[in-house]
Amino acid sequence: MKDxxxxxxxxxxxGLTSAIALGQRGFEVDVIEKDPDWSVYGVGIIQQANVVRAVTALGVIDDYIEAGYGYDFVEIYAPNDELAAKVPVRRLVEEYPGQLGIGRPALQKVLADRARAEGARIRLGVTVTTLDDDHSGVDVTFSDGSSGRYDVVVGADGLYSQMRDLLFPDAGQPEFVGQSVWRYNFPRTNDIVNMHAYTGTMGIGLVPLSHEFMYMYLTTPEPDNPRYPREGLAGIMRGKLSDAPKRMATLGEQITDDDGVVYRPLDSHFLEGNWYRGHAILIGDAAxxxxxxxxQGAGMAIEDSLVLAEELQGRDSVNAAFAAFQERRYERCRYIVEASLAICMGQIGKGPLVNYPQATADMIRATSEPL
Ligand SMILES: Cc1cc2nc3c(=O)[nH]c(=O)nc-3n(C[C@H](O)[C@H](O)[C@H](O)COP(=O)(O)OP(=O)(O)OC[C@H]3O[C@@H](n4cnc5c(N)ncnc54)[C@H](O)[C@@H]3O)c2cc1C
Incomplete structure (x- = not known):
């Protein structure tokens, strides 16, 4: 399809990677974002080989590399700080590193700049009020009183998707899994040139983010899903590290800024059945x-964007494109959701402890498959 x-x-x-991929194919794209400040957490994210491949296809890989920190190995440590394995990350694009770490604000800037350059009109502080699909397109009213008509609506509004509620009111909500993640940035030390991950029941590790920074992630069981006040958060995170591998606990002594701690209860959700209805479709965490x-969460969202744009360009109806998209994405995304949750359940004693190096190797193999 065209135009x-x-x-x-x-x-x-x-949303931004969709805007890039769709804009590159000549489609006219409006993006609405409900947060007027468009804020993102100040920590980072891991982007694996399949993401390197996907953002190369989007044409933003050089910006990514410049804004982040590329590496070719994952170093896996035992809880006694001994190196258990140095797993090479297979490059899917020969001239670029296998993986990279990148700060979320840097990532957002790379994607937003490119989306605008590809012609996307981005409006902040706006959300959908109503959708009316008449089988040939969708009339949309917005929270700022404006309205528009579109051939396709893409719901990329995250885990607590309003679009999912509008399209699939019976879909259910994400569930808290009993575990939370803590993250904190540090100046990068010269020994952190790869991702470091620990085996055992405590999910902990370090990721280089740029030449200047790296971040620590730590998962902890939080069965009652407590709401910690911001004041004192650094001390609480330090306390959570009391049983951590010695190297991590020692580094953790530098956690002193309450505002630098990013604490996030973890939820999981997979939408069974169709991810589309009429001319609207869900991608990323919304699905x-x-x-x-x-x-791999962001990785799956970025791959979704590429596949959706390819199918909309290559098919002769919206319905055929959506069906083909879902066929290519459903099992791959389900696998990531389920395999990730299995690691979590093992860590908190609600399931068998997953062999983490094996699970990582399986994921790398699965996500290396063509899209
Ligand atoms: C602690 C943690 C660590 C993670 N680490 C990694 C990692 O290392 N690697 C990785 O690949 N993934 C990681 N992820 C997953 C990754 O962050 C998500 O999978 C990814 O952000 C999903 O992208 P998305 O566009 O679907 O949703 P989001 O990135 O959440 O974007 C949704 C956007 O929609 C906006 N929005 C929400 N509702 C509306 C509305 N009604 N109208 C308009 N706008 C709306 C939001 O403000 C937001 O800007 C991590 C997630 C967590 C929680």
Whole structure:
């Protein structure tokens, strides 16, 4: 198809990469983002080989590399700090590193700049009020009183998707999994040139983010889903590290800034059945919100964007494109959600402890498969 007008709801990773991929194919794209400040957490994210491949296809890989920190190995440590394995990350694009770490604000800037350069119109502080699909397009009214008509609406509005509620009111909500993640940035030390991950029941590790920074992630069981006040958060995170591997606990002594701690209860959700209805479709966390144990949530959202744009360009009806998209994405995303959750359940004693190096190797193999 050609000349489609497309509304993307949500200016996060999936929304912006969709805007890029759709804009590159000549579609007219509006993006609405409900957060007027468009704020993102100040920590980072791991982008694996399949993401390197996907952002190369989007044409933003050089910006990514410049804004982040590329590496080719994952170093896996035992809880006694001994190196258990140095797993090479297979490059899927020969001239670029296998993986990279990148700060979320830097990532957002890379994607937003490119989305605008590809022609996307981005409006902040706006959300959808109503959708009216008449089988040939969708009339949309917005929270700022404006309205528009689109050939396609893409719901990329994240885990707590309003679009999912509008399209699939019976879909259910994401569920808290009993575990939370803590993250904190540090100046990068010279020994952190790869991702470091620990085996055992405590999910902990370090990721280089740039030449200047790296971040620590730590998952902890939080069965009662407590709400910690901001004041004192650094002390609480330090306390959570009391049983951590010695190297991590020692580094943790530098956690002193309450505002630098990013604490996030973890939820999981997979939308069974169709991810589309009429001329509207869900992508990213709105359709398949995973816990971060395999570091693939954003990767799946970015792959969704590429596949959706390819199918909309290559098919002769919206319905055929949506069906083909779902066929290519459903099982791959389900696997990531389920395998990530299994690691989580093992860590908190609600399931068998998953062999983490094996699970990582399986994920790398699965996500290396063509899209
Ligand atoms: C702790 C943690 C660590 C993670 N680490 C990694 C990692 O290392 N690697 C990785 O690949 N993934 C990781 N992820 C997952 C990753 O962050 C998500 O999978 C990814 O952000 C999903 O992209 P998305 O566009 O679907 O949603 P989001 O990035 O959440 O974007 C949704 C956007 O929609 C906006 N929005 C929400 N509702 C509306 C509305 N009604 N109208 C308009 N706009 C709306 C939001 O403000 C937001 O900007 C992690 C997740 C967590 C929680």
């Amino acid at each position: 489609l007008s497309i509304l993307v709801v949500g200016g996060g990773i999936g 398949h919100g995973t816990t971060p144990h395999l570091g």
